[in-house]
Structure formats: structure tokens, C-alpha cells
Amino acid sequence: MTLSVAQSVPVALEELDLASVHRPADEVRTLSLEDREQKSDWYLKINPNGRLPALIDHSKGDFAIWESSAILLYIAQHFDTERKISYDPVSEPKLYSEQLQWLFFVDGGIAPIVHFMRFAPEEVPYAIKRYRDESIRLISVFEERLKGREWLVGPHFSLADIKSALRAAKLLNVDFNDYPNIKKWLEKVFARPKTDKGLNVPSLWDVEAYVHTAINVSKRPLEVSRAIAAASFGFKKVE
Numbered sequence: 001m002t003l004s005v006a007q008s009v010p011v012a013l014e015e016l017d018l019a020s021v022h023r024p025a026d027e028v029r030t031l032s033l034e035d036r037e038q039k040s041d042w043y044l045k046i047n048p049n050g051r052l053p054a055l056i057d058h059s060k061g062d063f064a065i066w067e068s069s070a071i072l073l074y075i076a077q078h079f080d081t082e083r084k085i086s087y088d089p090v091s092e093p094k095l096y097s098e099q100l101q102w103l104f105f106v107d108g109g110i111a112p113i114v115h116f117m118r119f120a121p122e123e124v125p126y127a128i129k130r131y132r133d134e135s136i137r138l139i140s141v142f143e144e145r146l147k148g149r150e151w152l153v154g155p156h157f158s159l160a161d162i163k164s165a166l167r168a169a170k171l172l173n174v175d176f177n178d179y180p181n182i183k184k185w186l187e188k189v190f191a192r193p194k195t196d197k198g199l200n201v202p203s204l205w206d207v208e209a210y211v212h213t214a215i216n217v218s219k220r221p222l223e224v225s226r227a228i229a230a231a232s233f234g235f236k237k238v239e
């Protein structure tokens with residue numbers, strides 16, 4: 001298997017102990033977003049949307065998969081037969097549906113906010129208010145869900161936790177000290193040795209540093225978080 005950087009994918013592979021078998025280090029391709037390698041012809045043939053991550057399954061005729069949730073579900077379908085990090089659509093239809101619900105919720109609701117918080121090149125007061133309010137609303141959905149629960153869906157860690165934790169931790173303007181259920185859950189997710197190993201896959205984006213420091217970073221004012229993100233990723237700094 002060959003994969004690009006985007007932390008949920010290596011995390012899933014590590015959690016299933018697939019990485020060492022299927023993925024020698026030289027098969028992880030890191031793309032330079034600054035050089036817009038993700039929009040290059042060779043990569044667009046793998047992912048027509050020109051974004052990370054993408055996965056190529058050499059065991060299935062070099063089949064290419066893109067969109068992180070689709071990749072996670074593919075990995076689960078083919079390689080998580082013991083259902084260690086996923087739920088089965090046939091024997092556990094309700095849990096499987098709940099897992100999908102959280103994946104869709106994260107992709108549709110949180111992802112656009114993460115982008116805005118990190119990369120908006122200028123101050124737009126309406127947009128800032130809108131996204132700040134929306135962040136708080138969305139994060140409250142997690143907080144409520146995690147009340148009295150260990151994991152987002154069912155009795156064990158799953159794809160829903162992988163994807164949600166990575167996205168939620170990057171809502172840099174949220175102070176997780178105000179959200180004890182989320183804070184406890186994030187700490188548990190990132191304390192998992194295999195998840196941690198997956199996060200250490202070489203990354204141009206250095207997301208690992210972000211997720212591990214997210215709880216502290218989140219106490220900073222929004223402007224400071226955005227300036228840090230801008231400086232880290234070489235985007236235009238917000239003055």
C-alpha cells in the first residue's frame with residue numbers, strides 16, 4: 001500500500017498492525033503542498049480532487065482511493081475483519097450507521113471551519129463570528145455525546161474517534177478546558193500507542209505537533225492561533 005500524508009490513514013493502518021506488513025517506509029509519499037504537488041498531473045490521476053490523503057492498494061490491482069473517510073471505510077471493509085476499529089454493516093447495522101453519521105458530521109461540519117481558522121488570509125468580522133459560533137456549537141455536540149461514554153460510537157474505539165479527534169483537536173480557538181468530556185476523550189485517543197505511531201508518519205504539515213499540543217494551544221486567542229498556523233505552514237500571516 002502507498003499512502004500520502006493525512007493522519008487518519010496511517011493511524012488506521014497502525015491500529016490494525018497493517019503498517020509494518022504492507023507499508024515499508026519508502027512507500028509513504030509526502031507531497032509538498034507549497035509546491036502544489038497535490039495538483040500535479042501524476043497525483044490528479046490518483047485523486048482527481050487534488051488533495052491529501054490518497055491510498056493505493058497494490059493488493060487490488062493498484063486500486064486508488066481518495067477522501068479520508070472513504071479510505072478509512074475501505075481499510076475497515078477489507079482489513080478490519082475482526083472489527084477492532086470499526087463496526088460491521090451487516091451484523092452491527094446500527095453501530096455502523098452511527099459510525100457513518102459521525103464521519104459525515106465531521107466532514108461536512110468541522111472540516112471547512114478548520115480550513116478557515118488556519119488559512120484565512122484576511123480578517124472578515126462576519127466570517128470570524130460565524131465560524132467561532134459554529135465551532136462552539138459543533139464542539140458542544142461532541143461534548144454532549146461524550147457525556148458518560150468512553151467512545152463516540154458503541155463500546156470501542158472506532159473510525160469515528162480517529163476522524164473526529166483529529167478534526168476536533170484542530171479547532172484551535174476552542175478551549176478544551178471548558179469541555180471536560182472532550183478533553184478526556186482526546187487525551188485517551190492520543191495516548192493510544194498505535195495511534196501515536198500513526199501520527200508520527202512523516203508529515204510536511206507537522207500535524208502531530210498540533211494534535212499533541214492542541215489542548216494547550218487552544219487556550220490562546222484566535223488571532224494568536226492563526227498567526228502560529230500561518231507561520232508554521234508558510235501561509236500569509238494575519239497582522
Ligand SMILES: N[C@@H](CCC(=O)N[C@@H](CS)C(=O)NCC(=O)O)C(=O)O
Binds near residue numbers: 033050069111
Ligand atoms: N475532504 C477531504 C479533505 C482533504 C484536505 O483538505 N486535505 C488537505 C490536507 S489535510 C489538502 O490536501 N490541502 C491542499 C489543497 O487543498 O490543495 C478528505 O477528507 O480527504
